[in-house]
Amino acid sequence: MMKQVFRIAIKDFQVQLKSILSYLVIGFVMIIVFSLINLMQKQMVYALVAFSILYGFVNKALYEDERNNTLRLLAAMPAKRDVIVYARYLSTGVFMFALCLTMMLITGFTDLIVLSTVEPTLVIIIASIFMVFMILLSVYLPLAFKLGYIKAAGINRFVLLGMFALVGGVTAVFAALKNKESDIPQKLRALDATFTSMNPAILFIILTLCVMIAYLGSMRISIKVFRKRALF
Amino acid sequence: MARSSRPSGIYWARFCKVLNGVMGMNEIMFRDEMILKVNALNKSYDKFALKDVGLQIPKGYIMGFVGRNGAGKSTTIKCMMDLISFDSGSIEIFGLDSRGHSDEIKRRVGYVGEEQYFYENMSVNWSMNFFGGFFPGWDRKTCDKLLKRFELDPSKKVGELSKGMKMKLALTLALGHRPELLILDEPTSGLDPVIRNELLELFLEIVQDENCSIFFSSHITSDIEKIADFVTIIDNGKIVISDEKDAILESWKLFKVENSCQNQEILKMLVGVKKGEFGFSGITDRSDGFINEFGKSFPKGNYKMEKITLDELLVRIVKESEAI
Numbered sequence: 001m002m003k004q005v006f007r008i009a010i011k012d013f014q015v016q017l018k019s020i021l022s023y024l025v026i027g028f029v030m031i032i033v034f035s036l037i038n039l040m041q042k043q044m045v046y047a048l049v050a051f052s053i054l055y056g057f058v059n060k061a062l063y064e065d066e067r068n069n070t071l072r073l074l075a076a077m078p079a080k081r082d083v084i085v086y087a088r089y090l091s092t093g094v095f096m097f098a099l100c101l102t103m104m105l106i107t108g109f110t111d112l113i114v115l116s117t118v119e120p121t122l123v124i125i126i127a128s129i130f131m132v133f134m135i136l137l138s139v140y141l142p143l144a145f146k147l148g149y150i151k152a153a154g155i156n157r158f159v160l161l162g163m164f165a166l167v168g169g170v171t172a173v174f175a176a177l178k179n180k181e182s183d184i185p186q187k188l189r190a191l192d193a194t195f196t197s198m199n200p201a202i203l204f205i206i207l208t209l210c211v212m213i214a215y216l217g218s219m220r221i222s223i224k225v226f227r228k229r230a231l232f
Numbered sequence: 233m234a235r236s237s238r239p240s241g242i243y244w245a246r247f248c249k250v251l252n253g254v255m256g257m258n259e260i261m262f263r264d265e266m267i268l269k270v271n272a273l274n275k276s277y278d279k280f281a282l283k284d285v286g287l288q289i290p291k292g293y294i295m296g297f298v299g300r301n302g303a304g305k306s307t308t309i310k311c312m313m314d315l316i317s318f319d320s321g322s323i324e325i326f327g328l329d330s331r332g333h334s335d336e337i338k339r340r341v342g343y344v345g346e347e348q349y350f351y352e353n354m355s356v357n358w359s360m361n362f363f364g365g366f367f368p369g370w371d372r373k374t375c376d377k378l379l380k381r382f383e384l385d386p387s388k389k390v391g392e393l394s395k396g397m398k399m400k401l402a403l404t405l406a407l408g409h410r411p412e413l414l415i416l417d418e419p420t421s422g423l424d425p426v427i428r429n430e431l432l433e434l435f436l437e438i439v440q441d442e443n444c445s446i447f448f449s450s451h452i453t454s455d456i457e458k459i460a461d462f463v464t465i466i467d468n469g470k471i472v473i474s475d476e477k478d479a480i481l482e483s484w485k486l487f488k489v490e491n492s493c494q495n496q497e498i499l500k501m502l503v504g505v506k507k508g509e510f511g512f513s514g515i516t517d518r519s520d521g522f523i524n525e526f527g528k529s530f531p532k533g534n535y536k537m538e539k540i541t542l543d544e545l546l547v548r549i550v551k552e553s554e555a556i
Contacts, residue, residue: 007365014358015351069349076315076345077366078338232315 004079008087009094012061019060023053024102031106036114046103047129054133057095058140061088062149072231082223085145089219092137100130124204131211136160138218146225266324267291267413267445268312273321275311282307282469285321289413289445289462294435296456296477297449298542299466300550305449306346308466309417312447313343325413339367342406342444346417348398352391356384356401360408367409378404396427403431407438414438416448420455428452432459453542465546467553477542483517484545486538489526493533497525504548515540515548 013020027049034045065071074084103126111118139159144152195203266288273285282304289295299305310316312323314334323330325337350359356379364370379386382400384393393401399419406414414435420428436459438444450456456463457477464474473480487502490511499505501522502514516522519537526535 004366007362011351011362015354064351064353068351069347070351072315072345073349073363076313076338076343077363078335079366080335230316232310 001080001083004083005086005090008074008079008084009091012088012091013095015064016057016060020057023056027053027099027103028106031103032110036110046107046126050099050103050126050129051133053099054096054137058092058137059149059153061091062144062152066149075231081226085219085222085226088141088145089215089222092141093215096130096134096137100126124200127204128207131207134211134215136163138214139163142218142221142225145222146229265290267326268295268447269322269324270308270312271322271324273308273311273318273323275307275316275318280304280307280469282311282318285466285469285471287464287471287474289447291445292439292443293461294439294446294448294459295462295464296460297447297464297466298451298453298456298546299449300451300546303466304469305451305466306417307469309415309447309449312415313338313341339369339409340412342409342411342414344399344402344406344414344416344419346421348395348402350390350398350401352389354390355386356388356390356393357386359390359401360386360405363405364408369409371408371410374410375404375408378407396423399423399427399431403434410444412444414444414446414448416446418449418451420450420452428455435459453546457542463542465549467550472549472553473545480545481540481542483519484515484540485517485519486513486515486540486544487519487522488513488536488538490534493526493530493535495529498522498529501525504551506548506551515545 030049031045065074071084075081104123107122107126108118111122136159140152140156143155143159146152147155267290269288271286273282275282280302285304285308287295287297297305297308307316311318312325312330314330314337317331326340328337330337351362354362360372360375360379364372364375378400382397382404384397384400384404390398390401403416403419406416420431423431432455435446435448439446448456448460460477462475463477463480465472488511489498491507491509494512499512499514501518502516505512505514523535523537526533
């Protein structure tokens with residue numbers, strides 16, 4: 001079974017080899033340009049580049065199967081449908097990890113060239129950005145397995161907008177509460193204090209674990225919905 | 233294109249059939265020889281349903297699955313391949329239940345669907361390696377031979393291939409793991425006569441040389457008539473006829489009668505009756521009964537009895553079901 005998972009996961013890279021190269025070139029150029037001219041905050045640049053490359057990869061992989069109707073062919077192979085889901089999560093995860101590492105290396109080098117030093121917090125910032133994307137993909141992939149790429153991509157736009165609105169809203173509420181110190185509920189204040197006092201490394205590990213659990217949970221949901229999906 | 237030598241399995245199948253019927257024996261003896269067995273298969277959609285579909289193929293033979301578009305051929309095949317679920321009934325392939333042993337069955341079956349789906353931007357060679365990797369018994373040499381025979385360029389992108397060439401690629405993939413049963417859904421539809429003929433010849437070779445059975449659906453009855461040993465006709469989700477091709481063509485006859493020799497008894501005995509200005513025609517598998525009845529009703533009347541083609545049989549049967 002693992003052989004089949006790897007075979008299909010590798011296929012996700014093979015069918016869009018040309019696109020991956022162009023994503024990487026565009027990303028590389030964007031990072032270099034923004035880092036050198038220092039127009040935006042670095043975090044924003046990384047988020048922008050990573051977001052476009054990662055979504056490009058996932059969408060292209062989904063699109064290739066949708067356009068060619070190859071999910072039907074894969075379903076006719078002597079492999080369980082679960083294998084197709086595992087493979088997609090594996091290829092996305094591997095690509096995300098490779099992209100994260102590449103960005104860390106590139107930013108490290110540009111920092112060394114421009115500032116003659118490397119900011120260690122940057123590693124955590126880039127990793128955090130990828131964790132946010134992992135959560136977004138955890139919502140997107142089950143949609144794609146249930147509804148197919150075209151419908152899922154349409155719905156996902158609204159999901160993304162909703163998530164940005166939610167994050168923005170929560171941030172605004174917290175900012176407003178901070179101004180009225182006495183109005184902050186006791187439990188929220190305790191939570192804030194716990195996070196503030198926590199070792200950043202431990203906090204990072206906890207967050208990573210939470211994101212991994214969300215990703216694996218999303219995979220379980222995808223398997224369930226894909227088993228029931230009428231492909232034919 | 234008739235097959236020169238026929239395996240002895242067909243006689244064994246007939247023998248068992250007779251025994252089962254005459255002595256009331258259970259079907260174990262018979263089933264051992266059956267590579268595919270569908271029993272009382274039911275599958276309902278909003279506007280269409282398969283109703284108690286039943287058929288079986290002895291090992292080493294070709295069964296043609298005939299029916300007009302939308303009769304239920306592809307739905308039956310998808311149920312066989314466990315690509316869609318079914319409501320009730322059972323499907324046994326190699327004696328294994330299709331739902332519980334889906335992966336094992338797929339490993340031993342070569343399947344070609346009604347449409348050919350590949351990664352269009354990838355090469356023929358890549359497709360062979362990718363899809364072949366799913367089958368433990370994948371034989372690259374066999375594939376290379378078939379590619380050569382089909383004049384398929386391995387370096388060519390799949391998207392550049394014509395419909396006929398894609399069908400050949402699909403067949404190469406289906407045959408690459410030396411399947412024991414080939415299940416083909418409309419393999420010759422939309423292809424030109426030359427390619428169709430080439431494929432039909434290949435099917436005959438496979439059955440004779442490779443110890444493989446073939447189940448193939450088509451609405452092109454001439455293809456089925458050319459190569460099939462057994463024929464199953466499906467219409468509106470129901471199996472109308474399922475038997476040996478020769479027995480079907482032997483038993484069903486076309487009768488042409490003058491209009492002056494028409495009465496309800498005569499008409500009742502015919503299926504798919506067509507009425508014209510001077511006479512009417514219809515088919516029946518009880519020709520002796522018809523001749524007797526006709527002789528009694530119209531001692532001086534004339535009729536013409538003709539052999540029937542599969543095409544004519546299908547058309548008449550469909551006409552009859554529409555009338556009902």
